[in-house]
Amino acid sequence: MTEPAHRSHWTNRWTFILATAGSAIGLGNIWKFPYMTGVNGGSAFVLVFLACIALVGIPLMMCEIMLGRRAQRNPVDGMQLLAAEARATALWKWVGIMGLFAGLLILAFYSVIAGWVLDYVVRAAGGEFRGIDGATAQARFNAFLAAPLELILWHSLFIAMTMGVVARGVNSGLEKTNKILMPALFAILLVLLGYSMAVGDFARSASFMFTPDFSKVTPVVVLSALGHAFFSLSLGMGAVMVYGSYLQRHVSIARTTLFVAIADTAVGLLVGLAIFALVFANGLEPAAGPGLIFQTLPIAFGKMAGGTFIGTLFFLLVAFAAWTSAISLVEPAISWLTENTRMTRHQAAWLIGLTDWVLGIAALLSFNVWKDVHLLFGLNVFDTLDKLTTNILLPLGGLLMALFAGWVMRTHHVQEELGLASGAYRVWRFTIRFVSPLAIAAIFLYLFGLVK
Ligand code: PHE
DSSP states (O other), X not given: OXXXXXXXXXXXXXXXXXXXXXXXXSHIIIIIHHHHHHHTTTHHHHHHHHHHIIIIIHHHHHHHHHHHHHHOSOHHHHHHHHHHHTXXXXXXXXXXXXXXXHHHHHHHHHHXXXXXXXXXXXXXXXXXXXXXXXXXXXXXXXXXXXXXXXXXXXXXXXXXXXXXXXXXXXXXXXXXXXXXXXXXXXXXXXXXXHHHHHHSOHHHHHHHHHSXXXXXXXXXXXXXXXXXXXXXXXXXXXXXXXXXXXXXXXXXXXHHHHHHHHHHHHHHHHHHHHHHHHHHHTTOOTTOGGGHHHHHXXXXXXXXXXXXXXXXXXXXXXXHHHHHHHHXXXXXXXXXHHHHSSOOXXXXXXXXXXXXXXXXXXXXXXXXXXXXXXXXXXXXHHHHHHHIIIIIIHHXXXXXXXXXXXXXXXXXXXXXXXXXXXXXXXXXXXXXXXXXXXXXXXXXXXXXXXXX
């Protein structure tokens, strides 16, 4: 397929891998995965999540990169172009449109949490955690949530940081940032893990996360695990598709996917192990909810020798991880705007940044002044944004992409793009045609039945 002449590309395979890993590894792994595991009964959630990564996540990530690279366009025009190539209806572009909006909605609540993280970097560095006990940590966190102005300040800073990178473009913005931040993140993670292994209750943490207990597997646990598999791998909304569209032709999609999926899953599991080891060693509550890392980790950091340093490093790590994910959340919208309007990347970044700034303020007010404002299913604004995107829009986007690649596209086009040996291709194709769509659809149907 021909491509627009002016389009940027990743410098090489590794910058693509780093950027995609940077997109995947984020608050999803460090903030959300541990707290969801804690809330959903530990191993029940972890095991279903791992199954979702293998059966749905990995095949779909290959699918999304494949769609992006073949189209060499933003997700909206890309889907339309691929549909035309397959002589199918142009309505498929709605998969791209839905994804573009999903990204904006996700960034709105994502930025709020990233703002908390930035605040905690400063608290950690200022030695605020020294000798802190559980009640104080909780009280400080609650007081912080009750002060909207402070939350707005940090949220604004995070949006500005994100848009600052996005405005600079693929090579000097996205690529350069990921090249520096991702290796730093891995290094800091290893330090934290080493520490937690030395002083935490690792055995208890491992048994909490991995000893199978299927009595706790409920439909809600399954949907949450599926949604989180999408969220964690950045799937279903076009982030991976647009990154794939900047990828050169000769790179193996299967190998890069495996690398990213394994790195992402490993980071989630390792952070989970490290956090629960500290939680159990300090007699803290694993099911504390979204505040988990903010309420429990300061106590651990406050007790350990060098805790000010390690704590600062940890929250810095989380901020880096969030930053590299946030830029991918808006890239579908930015690429669509720059490829369809006269806007420059700078102008597009301003527009999206302002939109998300406003939406994010609505989300953060859920923790204080708008505590009692409820939208969908009685959820507040923050939870509505989270649940609507994670549990519905992302799996739905993924379902449609799988159907498109498996049933609409010409199979020789798909195979040409994926470059798999024929045996491997057949396995992938079977999964993408039957296993992934049926798994997603079954979970949706079951839940809609339940809602009745
Ligand atoms: N994968 C990111 C994380 O785990 C979040 C994300 C979701 C990024 C969807 C892009 C698209 O934090």
